[in-house]
Amino acid sequence: MIGNPGTGKTHLSIALGLKACMQGLKVRLYTAANLSNELIEALDGHRLLKLEKQIASCDLLIIDEMSYITFNRHQSELLFKVIADRSERKSIIVSTNLAFSDWLTMFENQTMVAAMIDRLTYRSFVLNMNSDRPYRAEFAAQSDTPIGD
Numbered sequence: 830m831i832g833n834p835g836t837g838k839t840h841l842s843i844a845l846g847l848k849a850c851m852q853g854l855k856v857r858l859y860t861a862a863n864l865s866n867e868l869i870e871a872l873d874g875h876r877l878l879k880l881e882k883q884i885a886s887c888d889l890l891i892i893d894e895m896s897y898i899t900f901n902r903h904q905s906e907l908l909f910k911v912i913a914d915r916s917e918r919k920s921i922i923v924s925t926n927l928a929f930s931d932w933l934t935m936f937e938n939q940t941m942v943a944a945m946i947d948r949l950t951y952r953s954f955v956l957n958m959n960s961d962r963p964y965r966a967e968f969a970a971q972s973d974t975p976i977g978d
Contacts, residue, residue, distance in 0.1 A: 830924040832958025838924035841958075842891045845922060854888035861895040861908070868907035877907075884911055889920045896926040896935065905936045909945050916948040923949060 830838040846856040859867070871880040884890060890911070900908060915921050927934070929946045936942045 830922065830956045830958050831926075831928065832924075832956075833926060833960065836958040836960045838958055839893050842893055842922050842924055846889060846891050849889045855886065856889045856891065857884060857887045858891040858893065860893050861900075862898050864892060864911070865900055865904040865908055868911070869904060872903070872907065881911070881914070885914060885919070887919070889922065890915060891922045891924075893924050895923050899935050900937075902937055905938060905941060909941050912945055913948055917952070921949070 830841065832838050843858065846858055849856050867880065868877065871877040912921065925932075929950075932942050932946065933939060936945075
């Protein structure tokens with residue numbers, strides 16, 4: 830899901846995750862920042878294999894907010910491994926504010942970015958959720974409440 834802030838990417842991801850849970854599927858939801866930090870902590874604590882198995886065991890992995898932070902080399906490689914391991918095996922939803930061409934600003938390795946995008950988009954649905962009238966901005970304008978409050 831690609832779209833500017835306030836267009837419902839997280840909301841839709843959670844709704845799809847809840848629907849999957851109601852059908853008896855195992856779902857995990859992470860922000861990209863939390864997942865990358867958890868992977869690094871697991872690596873440092875010699876628990877990476879256990880965490881990777883837990884992630885691999887879920888039927889649907891949701892990675893939200895893949896655009897707000899940059900990832901160092903180790904974080905990038907670990908995120909890539911999670912995505913690559915799921916490729917053509919299990920479902921994944923990724924939400925981002927950035928066009929794929931802008932993902933180079935988040936990750937250091939151009940080749941890895943190309944491979945990650947290839948794995949995410951192969952046999953996938955890419956939802957363009959960009960809007961000139963994002964919901965939160967429109968709601969804030971109607972209620973005179975500043976965005977973020």
